[in-house]
Amino acid sequence: MRLSKHIWETILPFLEIHDVRVNYGEVEALRGATLSVNEGETVAIVGANGAGKTTLINSISGLNRLSSGSIMFEGQPLGDLKPHRLPELGIVQVPEGRRLFARLSVDDNLQLGAYHKRARRDSVKGREEIYRLLPVLQDRKDQLAGTLSGGQQQMLAIGRALMAQPRLLLLDEPSLGLAPIVVTELFSIIARIASEGTAVLLVEQNVSRALALSNRAYALQQGTVIMEGTGQELLNDPGLPAAMLGIAAAAKE
Amino acid sequence: MSKSHFKPVLALALMGTLALTACASTAGDSTSEAEAPITIGVLLPLTGPLSTLGKEMQNGYEVARTLFNEAGGVDGRQIEFQVSDAPTPEDAVSVAGTLSTDPDVTAIMGSYSSSIAIPASAVASRNQMPYWETGSVAAATTDRGLSHLYRTVISAAMPAYSNATQEFISKVAAPALESSPDELRFGLVFEDGAYGTSASDQFKALAGTEGYNLVATESYAANTNDLTSVIERLKAAKIDVLYSVPNINDAILLTQQSAALGFKPAYTLGNGTGYTSVDFIAAVGDTADGLVVADAAPLNISDSLLSADLSPTYSEFITAYEEQIGRKPLTHATLGYVGATVLFQEVLSKAETLDADGIVAAAEAVDLGPGETVASFGVKFDETGQNERAGWFFMQYQEGELVTIYPTALASGQ
């Protein structure tokens, strides 16, 4: 088991996931996953379908109950908190499939992103910043979220999460179902967010893009971490399982 | 819910055990009989929508019991009530089963509403338990010829019931309108439950035989919360005399909405129940003034109109009632008092034995003439157990109080 590499991390670990197990009834979705994210770092989690990526990210957000293990954020166990308290701490998830409030306007969706008290104060200014970052939303601010295109919806989902002023942004399959050109734009936005100092935990099936973007990465298989390293290390690792290599190879083309 | 499932089971279990012990109990209890109280089962709707008048009738029973016990009871034996709540016909069946198989219960008294009386009395008669009905007016109650059923109050099937209405219309209502019955336009409005339907059927039959010009017939569900359409239809029919058969809450609604919508037939003749409850008076106040109400007992009459031998007297009854209940009795309290008093004084006190046969024999022998009850009517039961001397009375709201105006002999006000 390899724990923190940096000395400051042992003093104040940012996100520390230790030996987490999650069961769905009989099925064991996570079987002792251990990983960490440092402040300001971009970390990718790759793996085939059913490897436990979404389970992992939902466990951090508190939507899944842990069978055992712990998830600590800056020394505080997240299991003790109600899930809706996490954005206040700075942990915000962009869920798989966007999960926008479809019959609310773009602007209302952004406003709800800044629901917790700290963010609410800056809600108006925050929206201006989001519109600057994602101008495609500005023109459609009064449109219902459900009427946007897939790419625009994903931008809005990210914008909504940013409204909460995250220090750790959890992204679950953001590129799913998007056209390649949109995916390129999306990853450049994620890179920009990361460059501004927000830690990003990225779950992706688009392995090559994800690994290229990340400082570090974990490969997940059947609920456990089987590999860990920098994005490049993983991409070049001959031990990366065949199935996942297939995905990576397909993505490289 | 659980109550109605539970009670039949309990009743069955009781009947089973009682069948086994019946012989023993009839043989062995003669020694203590002289001092033991006599238990009368009281079966009334005391909760639910029928409870307003169920309780009014219970008040009458209680006052009758107090006065009778104070006067010495049955040779020193006091009357006790075993009160059972029967809010629905289903409950009535199970409660009647329990009471009629209870060896301590001498007779059952009830039940104000016909919907309760009809099933309850059938169960009691099947179990050979005397059933003393003081409130139900529906024809079906005594029409079935039940062996152990006696009804002190009028039946809608009795000629006296229709005749009184016909006479009232021709002798009081029509002259008051300076017209004759065949020139008047009649309207009929009733709630579409068992009570409203049976009372309105009687009026329709009367209208047919008397040739009344019945220009509007409206029915509605008693639980309605808006009667605008009914009132507008009646308004459009331009009626002179309205015959109205509501329950309690719709009587209130009909009166208030008629006032609000400016519907004022020259004469409104209301049928009992809904119009003679405390709730109605409390709700409408003097809006009801002038309204004529027909019911089975007269109100606000005086001692001089009744037999001099009557004891307790009418005014003693009123005083005791006011003392015990805190206000004047209405018709259902009066009917309850009359029924209970006749049972205590004429049946229980005069019966040779207090078993079913003794009570039946004593009931058959009751013979009270006019003026020998506080409701002014006499009591004599025909072969179906119906009191063939029961009466039907007309009262009018005058300054928030019901005053008897017909039969004229009882009229204390006009």
Place this chain on the structure above:
Amino acid sequence: MTTIQILVSGVLIGGVYALLAVGITLVLGVMKIVNFAQGELLMVGMYLTLLLHTVLGLHPYVAFPIVVVALFGLGAGIHFGLLRWVVDRGHTQQIVLTLGIGIVLQSAALMIFGGSFQSLQIEPFRGGSIVIGSISIGTTRLAAFVVAGIATIALLFLLDRTLTGKAMRATAMDRDAATLMGIPVQRVYLITMGIGSALAGAAGVMLMPIYPVYPTVGVNILLIGFVVVVLGGLGSVAGAFLGGIIIGVVEALAGFWLGAAMSQIVVFALFIVILLVRPQGILKGDTV
């Protein structure tokens, strides 16, 4: 002229239906719970109005804010103590629980107030009506309608313009996503149930001078409330208001043309036709 009178009366009574239905549809839309106790909450509102009048001598319209706040508290309490445990459960548990709450409230009313029909008399409004030509408008009914309209508009404003309202709608649309955005879903439910209950209380206050109260008064009105909710579109506040008016008018017109006995048949026939032809209701559940 008579037809206009009928129309006016139908619209006015429709306001009371609307007030009850709006509360049902709000709770249904946000919490996905059919509140079978809504009729009993109305009954509690009526008794509370009566009590404030008989004990403290308060005019019902003066008692209005007290009853509404009290019923908000009752609804919030019901959520905190009971409903929050079944929000995640199946519909069967929710139905049994809300039915049970209704029965408990009914029985409590029976124990405290007895089964009789109790009315409230207030001089200037009883039998009071505004007469325009040959049209007579009952003042108490007019007041009920106005309150229903104001309450609906206020609720629509809340849902559309305030952060709390938007959080309610967001929770209705996607509960997990709302949680991820930091919206305290259980507190949103608590407020929703409170508002739903307060609306029943408002309906109770407005109904008290019109109609006598008894422990089971809510049962009949609730049935109409459900018809209105389906007609208006499950979860649609504006639809519930519109549906209330439509049912009020249809009931009154059918009652006048065909007789009161037929009006219930027409209302339920309309209900069945809507279920067959437009099951999503006149306004799809867009508002909540």
